[in-house]
Amino acid sequence: DTEVTQTPKHLVMGMTNKKSLKCEQHMGHRAMYWYKQKAKKPPELMFVYSYEKLSINESVPSRFSPECPNSSLLNLHLHALQPEDSALYLCASGRGGRTEAFFGQGTRLTVV
């Protein structure tokens, strides 16, 4: 099983809303990632968790708040987003280091 599951698949939210994106993997991977992808652009790294601890924050605005409640789950809490935050948000997991990364199908986020 090489599946990374993201929910919801689509999300529309207002600029004053609070919402959360969820990501789950059951492959025993120690590293989990959030990427943001704008249309016709490559994915850009946002956060990396290693052994449930935040190891990389790519200077992401505080309106994005990641959380790793356990080794299988990764959340991205959203608050007071801007329309320019509309994008495809991708979760990935891997064993870290030299190993392969597996991506979920993404959440298409629209901020209105």
Added chain:
Amino acid sequence: KQEVTQIPAALSVPEGENLVLNCSFTDSAIYNLQWFRQDPGKGLTSLLLIQSSQREQTSGRLNASLDKSSGRSTLYIAASQPGDSATYLCAVGDFGNEKLTFGTGTRLTIIP
């Protein structure tokens, strides 16, 4: 800072042809290089992973090569099919951290 470039940005070929996609990177201090496929609006599907110590990897009709010293990788697709139409992304695993830096992508169209 690692920069990854893919040429061409778009490619259209008739069905049945063999083709080569190119990926170049600026910093040769890498752990590995991974090739992904992305269908429109979808997540990323891992195709091949090449470790920095390897020269090539093969999976079915796909063959990926790596020349770390020159900062280049190629993805060879044999006997192309319409189902191969997608955007192909290469991603470099930087030495010493958990980051994947993505290339700009090649949008491939196979003409039936």
